[in-house]
Amino acid sequence: MKKSEEQRENLRQQELKNSPTANLNDAxxxxxxxxxxxxxxxxxxxxxxxxxxxxxxxxxxxxxxxR
Structure with a gap:
């Protein structure tokens, strides 16, 4: 279970690094x-x-x- 969560988080981090606009949208x-x-x-x-x-x-x- 932990392994899949870590993989999902790693994929999300890679996507955010590759797409700055997606990073802003996610934020x-x-x-x-x-x-x-x-x-x-x-x-x-x-x-x-x-x-x-x-x-x-x-x-x-x-x-x-x-003022």
Whole structure:
């Protein structure tokens, strides 16, 4: 039983490495059902950086409009 789960996880990891858009799509689906840790893990370091950048820019824009 453990062996099949490990094989399935390895196949999923290989697919994510080969297709960056699938990685982002997987992260979005995890976000609707999972935690922030799952989201960041699914996005990878580039996606996490972009997410942080969007949040920071959003806060700056919000502060500019409602000050």
């Amino acid at each position: 979005q689906h995890r976000a609707s059902n999972g935690s922030l840790v799952d989201l960041v893990g699914g996005l990878g370091w580039k996606g996490t950086g972009i997410l942080l950048l969007v949040i920071i820019v959003g806060v700056i824009i919000y502060a500019g409009f409602f």
